[in-house]
Amino acid sequence: MNSRDLTFVLGGARSGKSAYAERLAASNARPVTYIATARIAADDDEFAQRVEQHRARRPEHWQLIEADADLAGALRGADGDDRCILIDCLTLWLAGLICPPDGAALSGDACAARLNAFEAALAEARGKVIVVSNEIGLGVVPLGAQTRHYVDELGRLNQRIAALSTQVTLMVAGLPMIVKPSSAPK
Structure with a gap:
């Protein structure tokens, strides 16, 4: 079942995916809720600067929800016929489930339940x-079981x-390439 209006924006690091998704959200007539998924470790100043760059780029009138592991709940709470919801990004959300900054990772079953709940909410x-996410599977097979698990x-x-x-x-490279809808067989 397809959501009535669900756009998925993928790309590599610094490909322009977040800025493009923000332009899509800004171009519609609906009020925008931005659901941020990043969790910043207390000692990660560089990442905090990246988050601040995202904040500075967003219009002040957009509502902000900082989601935790329950991304499905955040989406359901913000959803409505007259709303536009921008979720940025699945990459950081999944990293927070598998390798949280506090070290309290979810079990495999609990993680799968969160993924299933999010898919159902969408x-x-x-x-x-x-929805924004990184496409990280275009390179070589990563070294280390934990990294391979995350990429998979x-x-x-x-x-x-x-x-x-x-x-x-x-x-x-900052250019949007439409992958779907396409005429390719399913």
Whole structure:
């Protein structure tokens, strides 16, 4: 089942995916809720600066929700026929589930339940939803079991969200490439 209006924006690091998703959200007539998924470790000043750059770019009138592990709950709480919801990004949300800054990772079953709940919330969403994620599976197979596990899980999650989406855009060097809808067989 497809969400009425679900756009999935993928790309590599610094590909322009967040800025593009923000332009999509700003171009619609609906009020925007920005759901941020980043959790900043207390000693990570560089990452805090990245988050601040995102904050500075967003219009002040956008509502902000800082989601925790319950991204499905954040989405459901913000959803409505007259809303636009921008979720940025699945990459950081999944990292927070698998490798949280506090070290209290969810069990495999609990993590799967969070992923399933988020997918269900997207399928039921009534408003316009824009989801951002990194495409990290284009390189070599990473060294280390934990890194391979993360890359595999993000790849599977991206596939699930792309299947639900009415539009998928891949950002390459700041340029949007429409991947879906396409005429390719399913």
